Amino acid sequence: MIVRLLSTRTIGNIPLAAILLGMTIIAWMITLDHYGKMDSGPGMELGTLGWYVGMWVTMTAAMMLPSVTPMVLTFAKVSANRAQSHRIPIVPTWIFLIGYLIAWVAYGLIAYGLYWFIASLDLSFLAWDQQGPIVAGLTVVLGGLYQITPLKQACLRHCRNPLHYVINGWRGGRMGAIRMGVEHGFHCVGCCWGLMVILFAVGMMNLFWMGIITLLTFLEKILPTGERFSKVIGIGLVLLGFWIMIDPGSVPFFVEPDTSSNSPSHSKHRE
Template sequence: MAFPDRLEATLRHDRVIVIVALTGVAGLAWGYMIREAQGMAQTGICQCAGIAMSGPDTQPWSPFAIVPLFLMWAEMMVAMMIPSATPMILTFARVNRQRREQERPFVPTGLFVLGYLIVWCGFSLIAALAQWGLHGAALLSPVMKSNSTILSGLLLMVTGIFQWTPWKRACLRHCNSPLGFLLGDWREGRGGALAMGLKHGVHCTGCCWLLMALLFIAGVMNLLWVAAITLVVLLEKMLPRGEWFCRVVGAGCVAWGGWILASPPA
């Protein structure tokens, strides 16, 4: 088969290629995260980039600890957000294929994904700084879980209220309408693909950042908590009435947070 024919056959199967690639990336991130969680369960210490990030030591961390904290959060964000971003990425690949069939410029899908992940890496840095500060203020337990009922209750209530705000609805509508976003905000060239990925990442982060902050409540490396938040994010973006689902989640968070704040100290 000649090279042009092979290329054409490959592009006709771009959906399968993208799905396999995204599944592989997310699978690697989940696998590494599970490995870290298992090691923490066995030893009581979470290792990231060879540095212990939890354990019996409750002394303030060195500023150098921000690097492994960042890597840990970035790995979690890849694992948690790739599944919910898949519809947008697949739509981008489909629009790309149609443009090539019309002999219009081809834009690499990988650059769109890169832009998306760059934004979540920015969030990971902020989360790492927040964790570093919370640990230094003795608000996190040795297993990276909030040991403050006030912190837990307020995080839940703020998250629940945010679920009802116009900002949440606007960001969620963007995530729920992949084709509308791409048709209305298409940019040519490699720089355009990266810019579109960045813009989608900003909307996606704006939609989900407080849900990710809830990881501090049950433990940053609590896999059941990580899986539950991943599922909530996925359902918000995939359900036909995702806006109503996120309001239900918000009401539940407010009720839970209020119950924690009203409960007497243990």
């Protein structure tokens, strides 16, 4: 039903915006229902590849659909106008979204592979009761420092100007729509990977921090002063990282792992 609606023309983009909002709500409901009861501290086991991909796709939809909505609406409008003026078939919007999702799944798979590579090294100092707080804090600091880099700002400017990209980077046909979605998705990954990697430090299923990162990602893309705001976010994250290193137990909604278990992972997941 959603695919069918995304394939049709919309009036004033209001139906499409409502569909995207509904998809976001559904993704958050699934996250709360299927993953909300998991342990949410640093170092949670990512599980099998199939389980992880399902979790990652759901998280991506929940966290990124709000911020990608302006681009999707712009694509849909330009696609409808081109179809009318050139008398060609309209390119379904869901194809663009598939391309966007491909980029984020690629990022998620790289993160998954890196996680298991590090886990295979069996580095004892990564344990929470060893240097875990330092590693988690440095990860957050890294995400914060990336916020002020030229690459971050360039990717953010791309995401903040959807009309410029769609008009100047338009590619015809369905394959062109997928390519546009992938290209925009990788710009979005370039913009937000530093924020997303923080979840690996504070807990992939920490719903509070998921919500905070979703809000920050959305605001830096829609606020008139979004580029400046993103740098403020970076400074805040650097301070948060040092806070985690010094006294993680006092950080709000930060769940420290249970170090009483001898298992390499203290988190439960659904296979």
